[in-house]
Amino acid sequence: MTLKTTPILAVSGVGKSFPGVKALSNVSMDVHPGEVVAFVGENGAGKSTFLKILCAEYSLDEGNIDLDGVKLNHCTPLDARDAGLRLVRQEPEIIGDISVAENVFIGEYPRLSFGRVDFPGMRATVLELLERYGFAGMIDINALGRTLSPAQMHIVEILRALKDGVKLVAFDEPTSSLTSREVDRLFGLIRILKSEGLGVIYVSHRLHEVMEIADRVVVLKDGVLTGDLMIEDTSEPEIIKLMVGRELAHGFNREETTTTEVVLEVNNLHSQWHNDISFKIHAGEIVGFGGLVGAGRTELAKVLFGEYAKESGVIKISGEVKNIRNPSDAIAANIGLIPEDRKGEGLILVRSLIENASMAVFSKLSRFGILRNRDMVTTVSPYIKQLEIKTPSLDQVVGKLSGGNQQKVVLARWLAAKPKLLILDEPTRAVDVGAKAEIYRLIDDLAKKGMAIMLISSEMPELLSMSDRIIVMCDGKISKPIEKIDATEEAIVNYALGTATN
Template sequence: MSAPILDVAHVGKSFPGVRALADVSLQVAPGEVVALVGENGAGKSTLLKILSGDYRLDEGTVRIGGAEVSHASPLEARRAGFRLVRQEPEIVPDIAAAENVFVGEYPRRSLGRVDHGAMRDAMAAQLRRYGFKGLVDPEQPGRSLSPAQTHIVEIVAALKPGVKVVAFDEPTSSLTSDEVERLFQLIRQLKAEGLSIIYVSHRLKEVLAISDRVVVLKDGRVTGNLMTARTNEDEIVRYMVGRELVHDFKREETTRPEVVLEVCHLSSRWHRDLGFSIRAGEILGFGGLVGAGRTELAKVIFGEYPRSGGTIRLLGRERDIRSPSDAIAADIGFAPENRKAEGLILVRSVIENASMAVYRRLSRWGVLSDRRMVEKVAPVIRALDVKTPSMEQEVGKLSGGNQQKVVLSRWLAAGPRLLILDEPTRAVDVGAKAEIYRLIDRLAKEGMAIMLISSEMPELLALSDRIVVMNGGRLSPVIEKKDATEELVVSYALGKGMAA
């Protein structure tokens, strides 16, 4: 085996009250793809932030191409050859795609002027080289980029000259199957060019399809270093969680007669003449392809997007919901798909984020009571086993799974009658996913009506009491649990059997 390009040796990192990494060693050779897996909170994000220069390690060493970069700044880490493709790319909205690629490293002309032409040409050349020609216009403003285009911009930025190691952090969480295959083709190309690649994902089928080795982290320690060709999902999961997991989550029906939500003839920019109902204790699943209109429907019901017609009734009473505050007043909760951009204020604390739906209840004469906030919300956070050094920790510093638990704790504290969950286990590890399934089941048993949007077929089939499928802003006939199959859901998602 060739000498490693990336050599991480005995790295440790602690935060107040938390040992994030302990004696972690990892090597990646030229042309090797190493998958890094583990439950949320296992230390994957901390390790990536050390490699990218965002965090300083407490002990151990990091070498890239033989040069020690143990205490590199973000700029020094980039110049040493480490590049990170983030799960949620940080795009500057008011500048062009090419400027986003070169932000902080703009090419200059004489007299120090930025050379915009050189930036455009360099980005266009990278797009051609890596199979993205025609998918992004270098002059396209950042704010108009689709999720897939933002990932392309992030990838092109990572692959600028000098790259030696590329780390992909949950790169497929918002991609279609075709976009995933295009990404895999790129990774194979980079591997053939001799780059070292770290692939972080909770999707074990992808891990087994693209990696050469799998390194498993648990509680900040390496518990497994497995050759991909000689392992399988079950073995990886055992190293991740230290126990066997039940693959097929099963729940008893808890539906009650009371109708909580009734939508009649709802129309909007994305929908026409939709009707459905959800009863107390029922989980109504919404299937469909990306872009079918499911997220938009959730936001119409929650008052974030306007509706052009139809009625929404909660517990038999018609509600004129024009804003999220109207929805919360009507006892509706919403956990959005993009938790970082829409569900959390990353620079605020865990307890502040978890309290947002009940601020009015916790205030007296317009002043928020910290004591009442702790009394009311802290027990909910503890019940969900949110891994945080303190309630005052910035929520942006938590792992993805723990951030999702904070979003859910907000609505547990509020106790809505209807809870809308949009992709509740997106980018969540298998252990945290099982916890979230149990939580959703518990809420249904307690009588909460749940609108579940999920693109994961096993999840949709396991959790839902009934399923409707959206295609082009229309809904399929209701599928009862006993009749629900993957083939039927996919058929409706493709528009087969849908009313014209």
């Protein structure tokens, strides 16, 4: 350990707010040359925000970032790159129709006279880099981008970061698409980087990898630093405790409701993303779905809703087998879906509030295909009122409403449709605290009235306080349901990380 050296990266007191959310507050940490610092935390703990601030994609509100003597507080992403800071992204942008060598040098092609690209020089440099970092023979430098495997794309992304003037490399979830052999190779690379005296930041969910490769671990929770420990002084359970140990101060207290009427029954569902999924949701019950991003929760919602195809398995609504091939079938089967990406998948931003809110029930509001305007107003208005959607009029273009109000418009649409099963995918994402509380109250109300609710959420307090039972997904499989009394953050995180078994 070379802790007596001056840090290559020094971050002090960094804070960042988004409307209604404090994403990071007062984060200070440093990275020394030849040191690997792991960053861990739950979804939404602020890891991505921190990385984006580091490489200047977001500007910081307060604090200091110092890379080897260069202040990077308010610079452009290009400045940060020039200063020697590189990010290896989880899902690199690879251009499909150009070669590996060109992909590595994209935007910075070496030149000859008259602006000609120095292709031989480029290929030679890439070959040299491959050799130096232990990737020799793993990738054909003349292959086209679109022929690459995810692991090969990752190598291209790594070479982009390392090709010149690098001082600090940040890896964002580098192993999510790698096999264990590829992970070993990546660790080999990180050891080379260490020996070359670079600083390394390693962001990962996988604690055993962190224990293996990192020298130090920094823990974030809700945007606040909760731990900065040398690896040899800590253990996985301690890190988990630091990640989750939270008071449920802002939770919502639901009365428990239990009925025996099964609304949704899923048996042995298989799909491109899912492996043998079976569960039930009763009337009046809220079943929370926890798990990491990418565990297959959103895809499960879309399979149930007929947007994505299932390979096999049976979906029953109120005991009846339903063959759901598209969203209209799902609506006919009394299922509603509030998608995660409300702008991309929920709303028609250029159209009015009333149109957006009544879309799913157009056919109920019409006679011989002719819409009855008055019925539209009388159907939708009560929900606009109940949800306290702030709007100058029903004809307001939805794109002009605030985020919270937009989310409520999607909610209003499905309330008007009166489904038996409502699937909510991250219903409070990018919604401010006040609107959040209202949405919780409303979901609770709906359950009380007998609706079955499938609540997908990455926010622990939301999951723990709203759900009657929690099902955790990991790699397309589900855990057994955790009853409310047994539900703890540790239990959920353990299932989500795959460190606990059923």
